[in-house]
Amino acid sequence: MSAGTLYLLPTPLADGTAAAVLPEETLVVARRLDLFLAEDAKSARAFLKAAQHPEPIRQLRIVEIGHQPDAAAIDGWLEPIIEGCDAAIVSEAGCPGVADPGAQIVARAHARGIAVRPLVGPSAILLALMASGLNGQTFRFVGYLPQESAALAARLRELERESRGGETQLWIETPYRNDRMFEALLAHCAPETWVCLAIDLTASGETVMTRRVAEWQSLPPARRPALHKHPTVFALLAASVRNRSSQ
């Protein structure tokens, strides 16, 4: 008997958008499976219902792996796949394994010879990069930045310095701290540095704006987009002779 396949199944970033942001093949696989390794069981059930899974949702096997999956549990989770069952890893929102749990399970699947297949779906990081107009030939996602003020300032200056060669730097923040992050950016980055805010991607209020720090500073507060508690991807690109000539 041959092993099953482990799918990486993206989920929508915004409520009610499953049919709009997931391709047919992704939906077809989601509807065909009955074993899911889910970051959060409740949101996985809501997603599978929205994706019109044909079986009663309570009959599906949904194993909650949590935000930080227990390494000791992984081999047990993979056992049904070894035995021939197909399964999928599902995040709360977006792409499993990218700024979300899943990678350790996939790594173990490779080690055990299980075929791994990624499915297409929305990634806030990728959508932000596309829409930013910043350099997409070379870029870096750095996760979360430090919370403490001095450490955050130092890290922002470091990202700006590392970006001088032309590399776009992207990161995320806990949504209720977005305003503080944006103020720190304006306070600690050079006036000519480009800053992109990509807010509520794929949702009805989606807004992507890229401005130099000096332009952001001179924008009347009423024209600044609302960030507080709105999921936002931040990106910066330091100005340099090379970047200036290409912008």
Added chain:
Amino acid sequence: MSAGTLYLLPTPLADGTAAAVLPEETLVVARRLDLFLAEDAKSARAFLKAAQHPEPIRQLRIVEIGHQPDAAAIDGWLEPIIEGCDAAIVSEAGCPGVADPGAQIVARAHARGIAVRPLVGPSAILLALMASGLNGQTFRFVGYLPQESAALAARLRELERESRGGETQLWIETPYRNDRMFEALLAHCAPETWVCLAIDLTASGETVMTRRVAEWQSLPPARRPALHKHPTVFALLAASVRNRSSQ
């Protein structure tokens, strides 16, 4: 009169997969527009036909921006959008602006106050990262590596060194040089470094394999995946105390 919207319109990575890898909303926008800024006009026409655009393809306005768009032409390309027409940037394959042209046009659209909207579709870089099992909490795409042997070896060692903090490094190669890249990786990286090959993503022959360098070296040639002329994303993650404990 208000300005139109500039969409970033992803296209399939493999022939014949438009309906499988593009969400309904992406297809709906593609079918509604009649102005396209295309990396390559011929492939854009083929895509729009495959996406079942309702108008005769020859009546659509398809402006070829080329692989390296002429900065002096950008304002002219944006003029119809300023005048109220919606338009989309289209790559030959994948997501515009990500390892593909488009970012300079988007940057200028932001400067001129044009709304920019990214649409969901396949990105080989993102699919490779998801399926690699390597660290997706922090990662970097570095574009193409040097061709010259000594420079390539030095760059691979540098990427491996930079990865020791846990950052996954991803890059691409011109497909007919893939075998040479893979041999260089095995020759110059440490035996315990993880190397992922993500080949023919979304195509029928899709293969994603992640192994340590030493494991790749001991694999019989017949069990190595065919890379020559197959589009491949390469990724590495250096082993470290931190990575070992999480893999």
